[in-house]
């Protein structure tokens with residue numbers, strides 16, 4: 531027994547990594563707290579830094595506090611007007627809020643907290659989410675705060691993964707966090723941890739978890755209580771593309787009766803085009819639309835330059851300008 535315990539602690543030690551965890555639904559969301567719990571239980575050193583308020587849809591905007599104190603209450607009034615613009619849990623120096631966007635929370639962690647309080651530790655992986663609501667296709671990629679934090683980390687040369695769930699029921703962790711194996715947040719945290727563990731296992735002696743300039747966009751289906759007949763608890767993993775069949779972007783919807791604007795969705799031939807990547811892979815949007823019990827994992831790159839043949843084609847359009 532003693533031997534096994536020692537062995538387990540050595541195994542845990544050898545794979546212990548430094549993880550920066552953020553989201554856009556706020557630091558007090560049940561999903562992020564469940565993920566924090568599970569990543570720590572897997573033996574990692576986790577620094578949670580997330581917005582004090584709801585920052586869905588803020589994309590990669592790099593917003594930061596314009597005063598030392600909060601001017602309005604944070605999400606779930608867990609911190610309120612007049613509280614500092616950033617602080618940590620009283621009993622946990624690894625759990626912080628920042629009055630910024632998900633992207634700037636990554637900056638706050640890497641550029642402010644780590645040099646001051648964490649001995650300049652190197653972050654092995656930035657993880658963002660799991661978000662309440664899927665983030666599918668490049669049309670949504672730029673809009674999502676969850677994904678915004680992820681590509682900001684990738685820009686900086688830090689490997690990163692964005693996680694999004696199919697549920698949209700943001701809850702306060704002090705009301706909701708439990709150990710129920712059918713709770714959506716517990717299943718998503720378990721799946722997220724499984725993917726992170728797999729990446730670390732393959733990392734070996736490589737300095738980076740993923741190739742430079744590459745990140746992952748992961749989308750979970752409806753699981754546990756939110757799945758039909760509570761049937762989806764152990765989804766399979768499917769390697770997908772961000773664009774392709776069913777991929778959509780946002781358009782403005784206007785309701786003539788109420789005079790209210792809202793999000794509308796629009797597919798287009800642009801979102802169906804395949805210029806790079808493996809064109810035969812299913813699109814993540816299509817996979818999720820099938821309602822299958824399956825997790826979509828897409829690799830993206832931040833090299834947005836058009837493919838060489840497209841650059842050539844566009845060059846001729848601009849001739850004789852150069």
Ligand SMILES: *[C@@H]1O[C@H](CO)[C@@H](O)[C@H](O)[C@H]1NC(C)=O
Nearest residue numbers: 644645646647648649650651
């Ligand atoms: C961390 O790095 C910064 C900048 O490189 C340096 O100024 C600071 O002294 C370092 N802090 C520690 C604790 O080593």
Ligand SMILES: *[C@@H]1O[C@H](CO)[C@@H](O)[C@H](O)[C@H]1NC(C)=O
Nearest residue numbers: 699700701702705706707756
């Ligand atoms: C949202 O989550 C709360 C807390 O877990 C739960 O009580 C409530 O039933 C959920 N609502 C929906 C619509 O799923």
Ligand SMILES: *[C@@H]1O[C@H](CO)[C@@H](O)[C@H](O)[C@H]1NC(C)=O
Nearest residue numbers: 783784785786787788789790
């Ligand atoms: C506009 O809003 C009304 C009231 O909420 C709703 O009943 C109706 O279905 C909406 N129309 C459209 C086209 O979404």
